[in-house]
Amino acid sequence: MSWFKRSKENINTRTEEKNNTPDGLWEKCPNCKKTLQSKQLRKNAYVCMNCEHHLRIGSEEYFELLFDEAEYDEIAGNLISGDPLEFVDTKRYPDRLRDTMKKTGLNDAIRAAVGNINGFSTVVCAMDFSFIGGSMGSVMGEKICRAIDYCLENHYPLLIISRTGGARMMEGALSLMQMAKISAKLTLLAKARIPYISLLTDPTTGGVTASFAMLGDLNISEPGALIGFAGPRVIKETIGRDLPEGFQQADFVQEHGFLDFIVNRKELKDRLYKTFRLLMVTKVEA
Numbered sequence: 001m002s003w004f005k006r007s008k009e010n011i012n013t014r015t016e017e018k019n020n021t022p023d024g025l026w027e028k029c030p031n032c033k034k035t036l037q038s039k040q041l042r043k044n045a046y047v048c049m050n051c052e053h054h055l056r057i058g059s060e061e062y063f064e065l066l067f068d069e070a071e072y073d074e075i076a077g078n079l080i081s082g083d084p085l086e087f088v089d090t091k092r093y094p095d096r097l098r099d100t101m102k103k104t105g106l107n108d109a110i111r112a113a114v115g116n117i118n119g120f121s122t123v124v125c126a127m128d129f130s131f132i133g134g135s136m137g138s139v140m141g142e143k144i145c146r147a148i149d150y151c152l153e154n155h156y157p158l159l160i161i162s163r164t165g166g167a168r169m170m171e172g173a174l175s176l177m178q179m180a181k182i183s184a185k186l187t188l189l190a191k192a193r194i195p196y197i198s199l200l201t202d203p204t205t206g207g208v209t210a211s212f213a214m215l216g217d218l219n220i221s222e223p224g225a226l227i228g229f230a231g232p233r234v235i236k237e238t239i240g241r242d243l244p245e246g247f248q249q250a251d252f253v254q255e256h257g258f259l260d261f262i263v264n265r266k267e268l269k270d271r272l273y274k275t276f277r278l279l280m281v282t283k284v285e286a
């Protein structure tokens, strides 16, 4: 049974001969499993060069992609959740928040910023799924409302990029109240005739889909995004029937009238610029 034993002791592989590469240089496409060079992937707007799969990215990447020279000012970036319900699951909510903040370097699951898209001033709110599943708590509601105030004061259009599992369980009813709060605020934007585009990315579900993500003057999506309220498994179990092919995927959602168009991320910036220019009513000076 000698083949269970090393024939020589102390066999070590030198670092330069190892097959694995340092972190951050390569990424694997979750769809086609091809290994992609991080630098090229970034240049390609985080869209797989092999299969066009849109990899999940966060607010920082979207701001870099959309804003000219990647320059922007953050709105209400310092807001942090409280713990009004003193919620405990596998850990205390304040501990979970603190750990997540440390891990992600973010203060909450959404960031709001103002900057230029091809020279056109725009307010963009973008969610981070890495922060408790992009969940909607009081901070998300407040940040979006302050972003809308900023739009109203300056007559700038609004883009919200959703990537979320929905309401934040740890804030219970307070989390659900954000749906009404943001929806009401969006009415003011509509009254001021300022356009709002909602971009739904993979995944957009729960209370966010059930409120502001579907209230855009245009609701648009990235290819292949999962969009729905409840997940497919829950629906299947509830209705006791098999679901049609492509159910809750962007194409399916568009065919059924919930999306205006689907846009490849590489064309997102230009498409947004053109659309906002078309929708924006020039402010008439009194």
Ligand SMILES: [Zn+2]
Residues within 6 Å of the ligand: 029, 030, 031, 032, 033, 034, 048, 049, 050, 051, 052, 053
């Ligand atoms: Zn791929």
